[in-house]
Amino acid sequence: xxxxxxxxxxxxxxxxxxxxxxxxxxxxxxxxxxxxxxxxxxxxxxxxxxxxxxxxxxxxxxxxxxxxxxxxxxxxxxxxxxxxxxxxxxxxxxxxxxxxxxxxxxxxxxxxxxxxxxxxxxxxxxxxxxxxxxxxxxxxxxxxxxxxxxxxxxxxxxxxxxxxxxxxxxxxxxxxxxxxxxxxxxxxxxxxxxxxxxxxxxxxxxxxxxxxxxxxxxxxxxxxxxxxxxxxxxxxxxxxxxxxxxxxxxxxxxxxxxxxxxxxxxxxxxxxxxxxxxxxxxxxxxxxxxxxxxxxxxxxxxxxxxxxxxxxxxxxxxxxxxxxxxxxxxxxxxxxxx
Amino acid sequence: xxxxxxxxxxxxxxxxxxxxxxxxxxxxxxxxxxxxxxxxxxxxxxxxxxxxxxxxxxxxxxxxxxxxxxxxxxxxxxxxxxxxxxxxxxxxxxxxxxxxxxxxxxxxxxxxxxxxxxxxxxxxxxxxxxxxxxxxxxxxxxxxxxxxxxxxxxxxxxxxxxxxxxxxxxxxxxxxxxxxxxxxxxxxxxxxxxxxxxxxxxxxxxxxxxxxxxxxxxxxxxxxxxxxxxxxxxxxxxxxxxxxxxxxxxxxxxxxxxxxxxxxxxxxxxxxxxxxxxxxxxxxxxxxxxxxxxxxxxxxxxxxxxxxxxxxxxxxxxxxxxxxxxxxxxxxxxxxxx
Numbered sequence: 001x002x003x004x005x006x007x008x009x010x011x012x013x014x015x016x017x018x019x020x021x022x023x024x025x026x027x028x029x030x031x032x033x034x035x036x037x038x039x040x041x042x043x044x045x046x047x048x049x050x051x052x053x054x055x056x057x058x059x060x061x062x063x064x065x066x067x068x069x070x071x072x073x074x075x076x077x078x079x080x081x082x083x084x085x086x087x088x089x090x091x092x093x094x095x096x097x098x099x100x101x102x103x104x105x106x107x108x109x110x111x112x113x114x115x116x117x118x119x120x121x122x123x124x125x126x127x128x129x130x131x132x133x134x135x136x137x138x139x140x141x142x143x144x145x146x147x148x149x150x151x152x153x154x155x156x157x158x159x160x161x162x163x164x165x166x167x168x169x170x171x172x173x174x175x176x177x178x179x180x181x182x183x184x185x186x187x188x189x190x191x192x193x194x195x196x197x198x199x200x201x202x203x204x205x206x207x208x209x210x211x212x213x214x215x216x217x218x219x220x221x222x223x224x225x226x227x228x229x230x231x232x233x234x235x236x237x238x239x240x241x242x243x244x245x246x247x248x249x250x251x252x253x254x255x256x257x258x259x260x261x262x263x264x265x266x267x268x269x270x271x272x273x274x275x276x277x278x279x280x281x282x283x284x285x286x287x288x289x290x291x292x293x294x295x296x297x298x299x300x301x302x303x304x305x306x307x308x309x310x311x312x313x314x315x316x317x318x319x320x321x322x323x324x325x326x327x328x329x330x331x332x333x334x335x336x337x338x
Numbered sequence: 339x340x341x342x343x344x345x346x347x348x349x350x351x352x353x354x355x356x357x358x359x360x361x362x363x364x365x366x367x368x369x370x371x372x373x374x375x376x377x378x379x380x381x382x383x384x385x386x387x388x389x390x391x392x393x394x395x396x397x398x399x400x401x402x403x404x405x406x407x408x409x410x411x412x413x414x415x416x417x418x419x420x421x422x423x424x425x426x427x428x429x430x431x432x433x434x435x436x437x438x439x440x441x442x443x444x445x446x447x448x449x450x451x452x453x454x455x456x457x458x459x460x461x462x463x464x465x466x467x468x469x470x471x472x473x474x475x476x477x478x479x480x481x482x483x484x485x486x487x488x489x490x491x492x493x494x495x496x497x498x499x500x501x502x503x504x505x506x507x508x509x510x511x512x513x514x515x516x517x518x519x520x521x522x523x524x525x526x527x528x529x530x531x532x533x534x535x536x537x538x539x540x541x542x543x544x545x546x547x548x549x550x551x552x553x554x555x556x557x558x559x560x561x562x563x564x565x566x567x568x569x570x571x572x573x574x575x576x577x578x579x580x581x582x583x584x585x586x587x588x589x590x591x592x593x594x595x596x597x598x599x600x601x602x603x604x605x606x607x608x609x610x611x612x613x614x615x616x617x618x619x620x621x622x623x624x625x626x627x628x629x630x631x632x633x634x635x636x637x638x639x640x641x642x643x644x645x646x647x648x649x650x651x652x653x654x655x656x657x658x659x660x661x662x663x664x665x666x667x668x669x670x671x672x673x674x675x676x
Contacts, residue, residue, distance in 0.1 A: 052609075230604060252605050262600035266568060267590050270616040271390075278608040 002029040005314050006069040006099035012056055017325065021054065022070070022318040035107035038080035041096050044335040045073035045126040046311075046321045047160075048228075048253045070098035070317075073131060075115070075122045076338075083107060091117050093125040098317050100337055110285075119300035127160045127332035128306040129295045135281040136164035136226070137291035139248030142284070143277045144224030148173030151218050153237050156228035157198055158185040160306065160332035161250060164295070165226045166195045167304050174224075177217045179233055181327045188330070193305055201233050207264075210236045221245075229253055231261040238268050249278040253325065307331030340367040343652050344407040344437035350394055355663065359392065360408070360656040373445035376418040379434050382652075382673040383411035383464035384659045385498075386566075386591045408436035408655075411469055413453070413460050414676075421445060429455050431463040436655050438675055448623075457638035465498045465670035466644040467633045473619040474502035474564070475629035477586030480622070481615045482562030486511030489556050491575050494566035495536055496523040498644065498670035499588060502633070503564045504533045505642050512562075515555045517571055519665045526668070531643055539571050545602075548574045559583075567591055569599040576606050587616040591663065645669030 003026055010023045032038055050072060053064040064071055074096035078086050083106040086092070094112045096102030106112045115125050127133065146152050152169040156162040157178025166176035166189065178189040178198035186198035197217035204210035214236050221242035227234050230252030241247070252261070269276065298304035309329035311320035317335045324333045341364055348361045370376055388410060391402040402409055412434035416424050421444040424430070432450040434440030444450045453463050465471060484490050490507040494500040495516025504514035504527065516527040516536035524536035535555035542548035552574050559580035565572050568590030579585070590599070607614065636642035647667035649658035655673045662671045 234604075249608050252608055260603040260605045262602050263604040264600050265598040266572075266601040267598045269614060270587050270590055273616045273618060273621070274614075275616075276607060276612075276614045278611045278613075280611060283611070 002101060003027075004029045004099055004101045006097070007314060007317055008067055009054060009064050009070055010067060012066070013054055017051060017054060017322060019318045019322065024315055029101050030103060032080060032082045032103065035083050035105065037078055037083050037086045037092075037104045037106040037112060039074070039076040039092055039094060039096055039102050039104055039112075040079045040338065041074040041076040041100060041102060042336070042338045043075050043123045043126055044096075044098055044314075044317060044337065045130070046317065046324050046329075046333040046335060047072065047132070048251055048325065050321065051253075051325055071095065072097055073126055074102065075125050076102075081106075086112070086114070091115050091122055093130065098314065098335075100314060120296060123308060123310075123332075123334050123336075124299055124306070126334055127308065128164055128299050128304055129292060131281060132160035132332060133164045133295040133304075134288055134291040135250060136161045136168060137295060138281050138284055138287050139226050139250050139279060140165050140168050140224070142287065143248035143275075143279065144226060144246050146172050146174045146224050149175075150223035151175040151177060151220055152224040152226065153177045153179065153214075153218065153222045153240070154226040154228070155179040155233050155237070156251070156253070156327075157189045157195065158193075158307070158331060159228065159329070162226070162228055163189070163193050163306055163331065164304060167193055167298070168294075169224075170194055170196075171298070171303070175218075175220075177214075177222075179214070179229070179237075185330060188307070192307075207232055207236060211239055214240055224248070226250060227252070235264045238263075238265065238274070241268065241272050241274055243272050245272060245274050247274060247276040249276055309333045311335045313337065340439060341365075342367045342437055342439045344435070345652060345655055346405055347392060347402050347408055348405060350404070351392055355389060355392060355660060357656045357660065362653055363407075367439050368441060370418060370420045370441065373421050373443065375416055375421050375424045375430075375442045375444040375450060377412070377414040377430055377432060377434055377440050377442055377450075378417045378676065379412040379414040379438060379440060380674070380676045381413050381461045381464055382434075382436055382655060382675065383468070384649075384655065384662050384667075384671040384673060385410065385470070386589055386662065388659065389591075389663055409433065410435055411464055412440065413463050414440075419444075424450070424452070429453050429460055431468065436652065436673075438652060458634060461646060461648075461670075461672055461674075462637055462644070464672055465646065466502055466637050466642055467630060469619060470498035470670060471502045471633040471642075472626055472629040473588060474499045474506060475633060476619050476622055476625050477564050477588050477617060478503050478506050478562070479629075480625065481586035481613075481617065482564060482584045484510050484512045484562050487513075488561035489513040489515060489558055490562040490564065491515045491517065491552075491556065491560045491578070492564040492566070493517040493571050493575070494589070494591070494665075495527045495533065496531075496645070496669060497566065497667070500564070500566055501527070501531050501644055501669065502642060505531055505636070506632075507562075508532055508534075509636070509641070513556075513558075515552075515560075517552070517567070517575075523668060526645065530645075545570055545574060549577055552578055562586070564588060565590070573602045576601075576603065576612070579606065579610050579612055581610050583610060583612050585612060585614040587614055647671045649673045651675065
């Protein structure tokens with residue numbers, strides 16, 4: 001028998017999440033049944049949406065169960081197989097959770113997908129060529145619907161989703177403007193990722209100052225907004241939207257800990273005839289092949305850059321996850337297990 | 339020379355609008371130039387959007403100019419014509435403003451339109467078969483996109499727009515639920531207009547009570563929302579929206595007087611993957627013929643009912659307009675001039 005280590009959710013946060021909500025457990029790996037595959041996870045993905053699922057509240061996903069392994073995306077290698085389509089050594093992306101080994105019902109469509117690591121690093125399938133990349137692609141192309149010459153603003157711009165949004169917008173001839181926290185992140189967004197400008201929201205503590213900085217970065221207003229953050233940052237972007245502007249609402253991380261943060265001036269939605277659309281990329285699977293094709297090609301050819309924050313070892317996951325919620329990561333947050 | 343009476347906007351509101359913002363003036367009617375038509379206005383339309391235009395703020399329309407006649411929709415009769423397409427006695431709908439006589443540049447497309455009063459009363463062209471009706475039609479059919487069996491909620495349900503929204507929704511096999519202020523209005527919405535239910539927001543002073551009443555009226559949740567009011571009423575509807583619900587944002591009358599009223603829980607937009615679209619019906623002229631055809635047929639055949647609040651005489655317009663902003667009207671607010 002192989003011993004497996006897992007991290008369970010053992011309590012729900014009351015306000016801010018903490019390491020006490022998690023517990024490292026040891027269990028035995030069960031015997032494989034017919035059709036199943038055993039995967040040694042190499043990287044785990046940490047994503048903001050997990051915070052929402054820690055609450056026992058009505059949302060788009062059922063809550064993360066208590067006293068069960070934390071769910072989440074993983075990439076790894078097949079180490080045992082009772083499924084003819086998978087052999088030992090295959091690299092796979094799946095939803096293995098916060099653990100070293102996961103047993104995958106590989107016969108169920110969508111559970112596991114073989115990936116090619118010739119030109120694309122394995123961990124990228126958790127980021128630029130994975131769920132975050134497709135999230136960026138879907139929200140930008142299907143909701144913001146940018147035209148060349150338009151201005152696209154994205155918050156959390158150095159993150160896994162935001163960095164892809166801006167580079168995809170640039171590839172479509174748009175002006176890409178990021179919003180990120182800190183001079184380091186903003187510098188990276190402009191110099192490395194090629195955005196046209198980036199506003200450091202941490203340098204602007206009041207709403208007027210933030211608005212003025214955003215105004216300077218968006219002289220022609222904003223046509224498309226890809227919103228990952230909510231709160232004061234979103235209020236500022238809304239005030240810069242041009243008529244008929246389009247807003248892809250992807251995340252509102254600023255309100256995840258408890259009381260929702262109100263939208264200060266909803267009248268602007270009417271005054272500027274804006275469209276807001278909230279979306280979850282997993283509900284639009286028909287777009288994934290087209291999105292992954294563009295994202296994979298761009299990563300393989302160096303046209304889509306990304307950065308990773310790599311936490312070392314399973315036990316580091318809770319701390320890394322809490323840091324992600326506070327913006328301490330820089331780029332896609334993963335946990336390296338092997 | 340004919341003497342004309344007009345109402346001018348002479349000052350902008352600081353907070354709540356008041357009668358002092360308006361002034362009754364007497365001027366001479368100018369000589370007609372070639373192509374022009376002189377219209378004796380029979381009815382003036384009073385509409386909530388006029389309040390927004392009284393402010394000197396960035397909005398979808400240029401502000402109503404100071405010391406000029408209040409702009410607005412009118413129906414009337416041609417009393418003099420230097421345009422071959424219009425003859426004395428023609429009934430017309432136009433944008434004549436708050437005055438007895440208006441000179442229309444009838445050669446300019448869209449300025450004046452002849453209407454048939456055989457089966458449709460003249461004043462209806464300001465309401466159910468005019469801008470408010472088309473507003474209802476556009477927001478419902480093009481934004482809410484209701485399917486038979488779905489639940490549509492509309493605020494200001496006894497008003498010119500709201501009453502049409504619910505009846506158009508019923509004609510499409512939907513459950514129509516109104517929100518209105520007072521037992522009289524709610525009774526009318528259900529018994530006369532045929533809505534399935536109507537929530538009296540004035541009977542529910544706190545948000546929990548309002549939510550519970552709305553929940554009882556929408557046992558299957560809400561699929562489409564036609565929002566005319568904003569504020570607490572909108573917050574309650576948002577909390578009842580089903581996944582992928584669609585919201586036509588037509589008005590936010592509750593915040594017109596000054597400080598915008600925040601949207602309390604914008605996270606619901608993401609959690610329920612909602613779409614909100616703000617719109618101004620004048621920007622979608624291509625839909626007017628189709629909309630007016632359906633609305634006109636329904637009114638002529640008694641299938642679209644409406645009610646009017648009729649103020650008597652030009653001088654009564656400011657008071658009637660301020661009452662409209664407070665919901666004192668019951669149905670479409672017009673001013674009868676003849």
